[in-house]
Amino acid sequence: MSHNEGLNRRAFLRNAGMTALVGATVGTGGSVAAAAARVALAGTSKFDFDTPYNRFGTDSVKYDQQIRVFGKDSVQVGMGIADMDFRCAPAITKALTERLQHENWGYLDMPKSFSEGIISWNKKRYGIDINPEMLVITTGVHPGIIAALKTFSPPGSKVLLNTPTYNGFYGDLTYTGTLAEENPLKLVNGRYSLDFDDFERRISSETKTFILCNPQNPTGNCWSAEDLTRLGEICLKHKVVVLADELHCDFVTKGHKYTPLPLCRTRRLSTTASRSRPRASRSGWPR
Secondary structure (H helix, E strand, C coil), X not given: CCHHHCCCHHHHHHHCCCCCXXXXXXXXXXXXXXXXXXXXXXXXXXXXXXXXXXXXXXXXXXXXXXXXXHCCCCCCCCCCCCCCCCCCCHHHHHXXXXXXCCCCCCCCCCCHHHHHHHHHHHHHHHCCCCCHHHCCCCCCHHHHHHHHHHHHCCCCCEEEEEECCCCHHHHXXXXXXXXXXXXXXXXXXXXXXXXXXXXXXXXXXXXXXXXXXXXXXXXXXXXXXXXXXXXXXXXXXXXXXXXXXXXXXXXXXXXXXXXXXXXXXXXXXXXXXXXXXXXXXXXXXXX
């Protein structure tokens, strides 16, 4: 992407329908400390999504690693990893700062308020009732998926994926010795949709699990209740366990609706396994 073509960082994001600038280009003046200085919020906005924020020189995978691998002029628009380019929410920074004052990092107990926050967020925002006794906390999506695959999918068994999909799932399959069974999405009039007939044809006695990405990465689809119900019925029929990665649920754009898989119950979809994690702070957690 050449700056000479008018596709600089700000122009790129504005053309994509966003009003934020992600980082600064290589060679931009100003220190990281200066870039991290507080700025007044524009207008009545609660958070500032328009101020340049320089992440170079902070050991960032998204920027510094790219420079190390591909050279200092290789980054013009950072799109290599799902990593925020904006300041962390002030409430999070404040809470971490206060915790730092304790100055002791021994083994910590998990407070009850942590799981209560997850449960109340899901209930308030999505109408999901989570049984506290069935809630398991993991350190990220990958540890959760790997643990579930090790439980339900023996090495050599197949895992269904709607493709194109998040490439990190393939690493989980490699780690667990399982094999990808790809169900390509159909591209119709410029939009991806599910191919249910192909999905069911790909299920065999070796297929033990299906990793559902909802909202879907990278197509951005928010699967409808009808889509999810049909997928669930097929998996229930063939005794395939569903592992639902719903990481992007809080980033659904206007005009679209995220439907949680647990709300799409038909007959006995209780066989569906859904990964839960604190959605209010998902953007700060590594996949």
